Amino acid sequence: MFEVVKKTELESNFDIAKLGFMTKSEIGEEGKNSKTYLVYDPQLDTELVLKKIDKKSFPDSLIYFKEARIVYSACHQNVVPVQYACQTEDHICLAMPYYKKGSLSQLLNVKTLSVGEILRYSLHILSGLHYIHYKGLVHFDIKPSNILINDANEALIADFGLTEKIDQDGLANKDVLYLKHMPPERFKVDRLSKSADIYMFGLTLYRMCTDKKTFQEQFEEVKLTHHQICQLMNEKKFPDRSAYQAHIPRKLKKIINKCLEPLPANRYKSVLGILNELSSIEDNLWWRKVPTNTGEKWIYEHNEKILELIVEYTNQERTQVLVLKGKSKKKILNETYEKSVLLDNLYKLFISADEL
Ligand SMILES: Nc1ncnc2c1ncn2[C@@H]1O[C@H](COP(=O)(O)OP(=O)(O)O)[C@@H](O)[C@H]1O
Ligand SMILES: [Mg+2]
Numbered sequence: 001m002f003e004v005v006k007k008t009e010l011e012s013n014f015d016i017a018k019l020g021f022m023t024k025s026e027i028g029e030e031g032k033n034s035k036t037y038l039v040y041d042p043q044l045d046t047e048l049v050l051k052k053i054d055k056k057s058f059p060d061s062l063i064y065f066k067e068a069r070i071v072y073s074a075c076h077q078n079v080v081p082v083q084y085a086c087q088t089e090d091h092i093c094l095a096m097p098y099y100k101k102g103s104l105s106q107l108l109n110v111k112t113l114s115v116g117e118i119l120r121y122s123l124h125i126l127s128g129l130h131y132i133h134y135k136g137l138v139h140f141d142i143k144p145s146n147i148l149i150n151d152a153n154e155a156l157i158a159d160f161g162l163t164e165k166i167d168q169d170g171l172a173n174k175d176v177l178y179l180k181h182m183p184p185e186r187f188k189v190d191r192l193s194k195s196a197d198i199y200m201f202g203l204t205l206y207r208m209c210t211d212k213k214t215f216q217e218q219f220e221e222v223k224l225t226h227h228q229i230c231q232l233m234n235e236k237k238f239p240d241r242s243a244y245q246a247h248i249p250r251k252l253k254k255i256i257n258k259c260l261e262p263l264p265a266n267r268y269k270s271v272l273g274i275l276n277e278l279s280s281i282e283d284n285l286w287w288r289k290v291p292t293n294t295g296e297k298w299i300y301e302h303n304e305k306i307l308e309l310i311v312e313y314t315n316q317e318r319t320q321v322l323v324l325k326g327k328s329k330k331k332i333l334n335e336t337y338e339k340s341v342l343l344d345n346l347y348k349l350f351i352s353a354d355e356l
Contacts, residue, residue, distance in 0.1 A: 019043065021042070021048070021050060022040040022042070023037050023039050024037070024038045025037065025038050027102075032057075033053055033054050033057035034051055034052060034054065034057075035051075036049060036050070036052075039095075048096065048097065048098055049095070049096050049097070049098045049099075050093050050094070050095050051096070052091040052093050053091060053093075054090065055090055056090075065085055067092075067160050067161050067163070068092070070160045071094070074132055076127075076132075077128075078124045078155065078156050079131065079132070079156060079157050079158075080099075080148055080156045082094050083096055099156070100151070101150070102148070103148055104121065104148075104149065104208075107149060108212050112288055113208055113288060114286055114287060115247060115248065115283070115285045115287070117288070118205070118208045118252070119278055119279075119285070120153075121147070121149075122208075123275065123279070125157060126271050126274055126278070127275075128156060130275070132197075133197070133270070137164065137166070138163065138164055138166055138194050138196060138197055139157065139162070139163050139197050139200075140162040140174055140192070140197065141159055141161065141162040141181075141200070142203075143181050143200065146158050162174070162176065162178075166194070171192065172192060174190065175190060180203075181199075183196045183199035184230055184233040185262075185264055187226055193264065197271075198268055198270075198271065201259060202257075202259025203259075205255075209248045209253070209256065210243050210245060214239075215239060218240055218243070219238075233262055236257075239260070244256075246298075246346045247284055247287045247350055249281055249283040252278075255274060255277050255278060259274065283351055284350045286353065287300045294312065294313075295311045296311040297309070297310050297311075298350075300353050306327065307325055308329065309324075309346075309350075310324070311346070314336070316339075317338060318338060318339065319336070319337050319338075319339055320335070320336050321337060321342075321345070321349070323356060333349070333356070
């Protein structure tokens with residue numbers, strides 16, 4: 001099965017080994033120069049994910065394995081590991097474990113998260129990002145589709161295709177970045193610091209704390225010209241800081257807003273600063289919104305206690321809020337609120353869940 005052969009035309013100094021794999025399906029959601037496949041590896045008798053990057057996308061062959069080498073050097077429990085790297089005639093291939101739960105982006109498409117879940121994933125992402133920065137690297141592509149979830153429900157940072165090493169001034173050149181997560185300073189300068197990752201993490205956290213359509217719709221509205229997006233970012237209008245879901249604690253909103261500060265100097269100086277502040281959030285960890293046809297529905301599940309909170313819009317100005325308890329759905333609260341004070345009252349109900 002595993003045959004080592006001498007191959008002269010490709011790399012005369014190396015032994016060239018044959019590696020077989022059987023493509024099962026394509027799994028990537030996006031990606032301009034690469035495609036991601038679920039494959040069967042007959043050598044190891046396992047399923048793996050193979051990222052195939054078109055050789056034409058590299059300016060020269062010396063950097064064919066740059067991404068693979070960076071991932072290999074940044075080995076950490078919250079970074080997706082590379083199992084091996086190899087090349088075909090047209091592609092560079094990176095093999096990694098298959099995470100069947102998929103990406104954070106796929107998760108956010110099907111459910112909204114409780115504050116407890118948001119904090120847990122954030123601590124994993126930040127732990128991986130701290131190590132990446134410690135290794136003198138800036139990831140430059142932190143976004144929900146580049147965060148994968150393993151079987152233990154832990155978040156891991158993936159896709160080091162844009163990662164760069166910083167110089168002694170703490171800066172790296174970066175001309176290509178993902179527009180939706182571009183930090184505002186990129187519109188003015190080419191050399192960026194790890195503060196770009198802090199902005200991108202802030203946006204990832206923002207997307208965990210808002211409705212799945214919110215960010216996409218805002219982006220569709222503002223994607224006029226780079227100049228206009230930059231202006232809206234500097235005025236703190238993009239992304240919209242008032243779009244957070246009702247269960248998000250004020251402290252968490254403040255942390256996200258600080259990560260999204262237009263000037264890097266006003267953001268957290270390092271990932272550790274964010275980690276410290278996130279760890280002090282204790283409010284309202286267990287409520288999460290679930291889909292419903294009318295109004296809004298929230299579920300609280302913790303310590304064997306189950307609550308359901310239903311918001312019904314009775315007319316333009318007034319809303320009715322019901323709280324049901326346990327599997328029998330016993331009605332324990334039935335209140336009507338003016339729409340203008342609904343959010344405040346919802347939050348009060350959320351944080352009093354332990355007494356209900
Ligand atoms: N190891 C993996 N397990 C499961 N899904 C993966 C894995 N690696 C990548 N994916 C899926 O493929 C997508 C693209 O992979 P990524 O490495 O981000 O490549 P690209 O550079 O094309 O964005 C991810 O967003 C994720 O949905
Ligand atoms: Mg990606």
